[in-house]
Amino acid sequence: MTLDRIDREILALLQEDGRMTNVDLAERVGLTAPPCLRRVRALEQAGVIRGYHAECDATKLGFPITVFAMVSLRSQAEQDLAAFESHVAAIPEVRECHMLNGEIDFILKIVAQDLESFQRILTTKLTSAPNVTSVKSSLTIRTFKAQAGVPIE
Numbered sequence: 001m002t003l004d005r006i007d008r009e010i011l012a013l014l015q016e017d018g019r020m021t022n023v024d025l026a027e028r029v030g031l032t033a034p035p036c037l038r039r040v041r042a043l044e045q046a047g048v049i050r051g052y053h054a055e056c057d058a059t060k061l062g063f064p065i066t067v068f069a070m071v072s073l074r075s076q077a078e079q080d081l082a083a084f085e086s087h088v089a090a091i092p093e094v095r096e097c098h099m100l101n102g103e104i105d106f107i108l109k110i111v112a113q114d115l116e117s118f119q120r121i122l123t124t125k126l127t128s129a130p131n132v133t134s135v136k137s138s139l140t141i142r143t144f145k146a147q148a149g150v151p152i153e
Contacts, residue, residue: 001046006031008152010039011048015149018052055148063093063111066140067118070104073131080131081105087129093121104136115139 003011009029013020020028026036043049058064073084081099088097088108096109108126112118118137126135 001042001048003048007039007043007048010036011043012152014040014049015152058111062113065112065114065118066143067110067112067137068140069108069110069122069126069135069137071106071108071126071132072103072134073105074133075131076105084129084131087125091121091125093117 006029010025013025013028022037022040023033025040026033029036031039040049058066071084073080084106085097085099088094088106093110093112094108095111098107099105100107110118110121112121122135122137126132
């Protein structure tokens, strides 16, 4: 799908405010509502817009601890990678999982209610998982930038 200037404006505005009404969106990009809605639907159908969500405050929901865990596996065979990914997908506190190239196989973003609950996740769900050889973790001290989406120019 080729994106023109208006498509990119639509995407930038929706990344800022996914609850913006179609009428407001259309007005901001200089269209009437029906063609704007057609463009949004086309972006959704093409998979450019994958979904909409509410950004929640983890601390206010009882998860003030954020930890990044670097996981190394014994084997990087496709079935072992898939088994690890499936295992991690079932852990609700793991909010992101990225496979890396290099010394570390995966980096996980984990939220926890406190250090004790993180330790429990670490020992009962991560280090004990099949094929895991090591887990190195780093506790987040402060987050000054956590911007959703991607730059749209």
